[in-house]
Amino acid sequence: MANLFRVSSSLVVAVLVALTVQILYFSPIDPVLLDIKPASSTNDNQLQNIIKLGEGLLKNPEDVCVDKEGTLYAVSRDGWIKKLLSNGNWENWKYIDSLTLLGVAPAKEGGLIVCDTSKGLFKVTEDDGFSVLVSQVNGSQLRFADDVIEASDGNIYFSIASTKFDLQDWYLDMLEARPHGQLLKYNPTSNETVVVLDNLAFANGVALSKEEDYLVVCESQKYRCLRHWLKGSNKGTTDIFIENLPGAPDNINLAPDGSFWIALIQLTSEGMEFVHNYKIIKHLVASFPSLINHVNGAKKKATVVNVEAEGKIIRMFGDSDGKVINFVTSALEFEDHLYLGSLNSDFVGKLPLHGTIV
Template identity: 50%
Template sequence: MAPGLIGTAALAVVVSLAVHVVLNCPIQPVPSPPLPAAPYPPNNLLQGLEKLGEPGLIAPEDVYVDAAAGGTLYTATRDGWLQRMHPNGSWEQWRFVGGTGLLGIAPSADGSMIVCDAHKGLLRVEEKRVTILASTVQGSTIRFADAAIEAADGTVYFSDACTRFGFDQWFLAYIESRPTGRLLKYDPRTGDASVELDNLAFANGVALSRDEAFVVVCESGGFRCSRLWLKGEKAGQADTFVQDLPGCPDNIRLASDGSFWIAIHQLRSPLLDLVTRWTWTKRFVASFPVLVDRIMATAKGAMVVQVSENGDIIHVLDDSEGKVINFITSVTEYNGDLYFGSLSTNFVGKLSLANVSQGKKEAHVTDVQ
């Protein structure tokens, strides 16, 4: 082919791609925040976990352990079931809710379960019925209900991850980087929901401090967690609880000593870092679903961190290459063990904290202070 024809063909391809992006790009990206550094060397302590329920669980995103029921474990899976593992290790399909969007689960004082359905909103699941508590808030649709926690007075704090994209397009919300997430509150006395915080960078996990003086909401797109004070002189004020996390925080749970365990996504790879560097690369990738899938698949690894009541990182556990578990979405402490949920597994992970301590001694791993 003559050089002139080659140049013309190349120009035609470029123009065609540009037109495709203009007509089909689903995102309106803004610059991403600076990527977190990697100050913690891999320890791969998560590779020692035990797999529970394998292979019968389809992407168990969140995990809750009921101490009052002797350690009965609950999780929600992509086939629409709330499933539970009894203390003897047997599994039961407990309640069928339906759909593929069951995410955060939390106990209610009345014995029911609070469930976030990414598509339907905030649910209450009882033995014989499912009730939608909130599908809208102050006139707007709750598009991506994600995680919830109930306070002692029955108030439920929960997150709406993004107002532009739903659960099936969470990666588009991440690379778009627009802070449209919200922390919401459901008041059982009035049956109304309200917006407590907005402009959050992909609002995710929610947890109350042990004295319920504040509520923490994770911002996956900002590598941080924000805090809303509920009591004391700062009541009604918001600030940053912890920032510069070594990845994207997902779910957060209160630990036995008043600290918090946070699941951290490792949404990093040389290719993914390149894509999120510029808004034009974000637009290009988002316009081709096959590219989105392939780039998502390059992110490997799993991590959880323990954060003190003051927001200091004190422990980091990981599976640096995702060899045993990948894409951890929740971590729950119960009776000396950690339990892990993930959208990339067919099991719930379990790891003894005693084994973690022994592994650190053998590997000469120093905790972060």
């Protein structure tokens, strides 16, 4: 019996070793450990009071923006850019044969600038439709363009979330936790695109300060935002704008008063944080995609924060159990309301800011 036990134990060990080798060999990631302890998020449920704009008419609207005429737009994951009419109805404004539209921003001379993760950066106007601004960088196809903003001088800044993984594998980038992101600048006059910042930890939202003296870019993996100075004595330098956020920052938008609204997502389900502390577990999750749904916590709740120009949180709203809205990816303030995009909804959320509790 003892010999049989030893044989059985040896067989179990051999099988485990074989499985481990197989997982490591076929794993799509080369991970490093990630020990991020985000600040506590809010139990506030004010986002449960949102008005649902166009419920059932939009498919996972990642981002929203308002053009210079004051019209609201949303990019929908079915390839449509939706336009909110004055009568409250949504119009199918422009269509691109793509399921990978992400960030959108108003263009200074009219129209919109849109990020398509598989095709590049587009300009969209009423008369001309879609025109390509950037499709390649340094001879390589532009991939995973995430968010964009145009400065008053015409330069366009946009983020590349990952130079290794595509949109459908975005969570693999989170598991790998290596800095594959970039911040780029496109000069329409010279038609040149340059890398402003490299080695970013999943570069996401991009926003300019009110005076356009600095630019903020979100690093989702590190629960922080960086500030890159465009003017003044610090021009060309980069520092931390805010860190230890109560969630991973997604898109960021300038508010009328010079502060910023940042949408935060929960990268890891509660109780699953240990996954990021062990490489073998990361390999295991990455090798069996069905496990990602158990680890990924983005659909569990919603949180948005208002951060003043000095990098301090002054307001925080949430839906602590994702009852009404979750996976909020953008928050835009316009005419005393907050408009919310989400990758797990069929509407755009609208929250009145007047009278909300700070």
